Amino acid sequence: MSAAPLAVLGAAPAFEHPLPVGQLYFPDWSDYVQAMRGIFERQYYTNQGPLVCELESALQERLGVQHVICVANATIGLMMAAEALVLRGRVITPAFSFIATSQSLTWAGAEPLFCDVDPRSHQLDPVRVEQALWQEDVSAVLAVNLWGDVCDYAELARLAAKRGVPLYFDSAHAFGCEVNGRAVGGFGALEVFSFHATKVLSAAEGGCVCTNDDALAARLRNIRSSYGAGPPVPVRRTANGRMSEAQAAIALLSLQGWPAIYERNQALFTAYEVGLQGVAGLRLLHPGAVSRTNYQYVVCEIEAAVFGLDRDELHAVLRAENVLARRYFAPGIHRCMPYREQFPDVSADLPVTEALCSSVLQLPIGQAVDHAAVARVASVIRTAQAHAPTVRTALQRASA
């Protein structure tokens, strides 16, 4: 039998150039030039400039929230949020998230209280949240809306209200999503979106904080530094969280291109559904709690015993083909510094997180990906499964 056409078995890679996971929207060059020329003509570069104001208004309208505060990046937005909420003590949050979620708490002087997630949706598990809420010194719940889906908003809100602590959201993955027709952005005390280049709305780097609470918005603006936007109010400490005019220009173009970005992602996601249908041991996640998703990520769970290869083996196969699949979030936040030293025994309380960290894989979607690429990625996965034992032997030999 001749060797299967896989790069790990010596064949040429399926892709000549690396295929990334992120959205990577880029405006047309001429639109970029025009937007930047406008900035040079106005000679207004930063400090709550006209484009940032325009972006904040556009987002307020689109998301149906009172206040949108644009920021340099989502991590700084989360840090500002924790400051503005004057958090202390412990904050309930998932360990199955990007590291920045917990880092924002540590920066603000609070501590993450890691809580497990639901095995099907990967979102924060309300049952576990309820148990954690009544521990000592809990000052808030920082929930994360993952994978273009959302948490159980209503149940989390009910629980947090019962305990009398604020609930707020890291919605870095959720721009453009809707719950029962209502845009994500206006839930809880506040929500933070990411406009990093890898997200569906790009400002190169950037993000925003959304809230309907006037007092909270005023504090956020004062912490960010806002050059006259909103009334001055006392805050514990300020920072620099400003978004520049250049970042706002990209975000406005990205927002303009939103319908096309959305359609492309939707079509690619459908192509993955078709291409991966019936692959045993591979579950493609379907955002289920939203009435509309943003198709920001293609997330698979690999059940090694059924698929024939484990997640890391499949990841290695794909990398060899120049498919830059990712293993978010491995290791979980609880296994990263400084938390693994701070909370050495927490793993036992996070069985679902532990399992997901070794079984979840993201496949490429976004502006750098087309239908042919999706078909080829799916075909690589099927081929790898068909030749699983050979692949495993080759990978073991390579790492020995």
Next chain:
Amino acid sequence: MSSKRHRSDLALFGGAPLFERPRSTSSLVAPDFDAFLAYSRVFYDARQFSNNGPLVQQLEQRLAQLHGTTHCVTFCSGFWALVLAVKCLALPGRSEIVMPSLTYRRMADVASWAGLVPRFCEVDPQTLAVSAQTVRPSINSQTALLLGVHPIVNCCDAVGLEQLSDETGIPLFIDAVESVYETVQGRKVGSFGRAECFSLHASKLLNGFEGGYVTTNDEYLAGRLVRMRGFGFYTPDTVQEFGMNAKLNEIHAAMALAGLDGLTRQVERNRERYQTYRQALAGLRGIRLVAFDEAERCGYKNILVELLDDWPLSRQRTLELLNAENVFARAYYAPPLHLKVGGASAPPGSLHVTERLAERFLLLPCGHFVDEQDIRQIVELLRFLHAQEAQLQPGVLS
């Protein structure tokens, strides 16, 4: 020349402002647009907006060269550059950072984010800067870090501070935001202490929209800073360090690179503005221009004046009159931090020199929007204020 002949010509009393568009103390230099686009093309073709892209790498190399250091690490702002560097450099287990009170208005917040408490110290009345002599009395068993700060014009005695650091074993970190182009005893600013910090904010000598950077000869520190600005990732799948997102994006890097290309020319233009101010202010009583030390290399960016005892108006009144004319002069570091944020280290009244200096200095308009004609008009306006002072005091009725 200034058309102001009567009190009623002044904007504060209903006259038309001297300038339609404000003249500020921000540099706001516009680099060559085509150069900016040419740099932009690099990240555009590489399809990379951020995450240590090609332009960030190029910018870091060129800035290290500019400052004569082995390493440069860029950040999304000078603020977070300061916070991360302070966090890295502070001696573990100690709680205080010694810093001047007469400095950047967010510096106490920088210390707070880095987990330290500021201990405010005096400045030298001649240089307006900290020196070994003013810092030494603030050092105690809790001192984790010495923060030297180059003032708005000229530099602090970085050599003396280095000696103090060597002698005490407490690391020295320098806020060099206003001294990109300067030298101290002929040595380029950037390599003093353990590290120095700069800003790429649009108001500074190098306009990168927003941004900042740290220069150092310490390879370990540079590596740590690179990891900390990117969430602490050591490899794509391992986080070894506490961090955040403080990455500079590629558009901002393109802007700063285009600015670097035009830096010599910008400094030359700044020098011309400074000379014009110097000549025009020479005959005006009551105002002293803080001179650049031209024995060293200077960026000539900021125009700082002292209101002397024979200047007839208060600084507050002078600022009101100027600002109404769209002359956006600003008070120099007022109020000083110890009066603003409080704290046990320096109660009001304890820093006599600082408190006196904080009442006397003004920054006058400078940078890209200000030409020689503007400068003559601004000085003419000051001359008019001086001449009409009796009518301009607060509360005087027409």
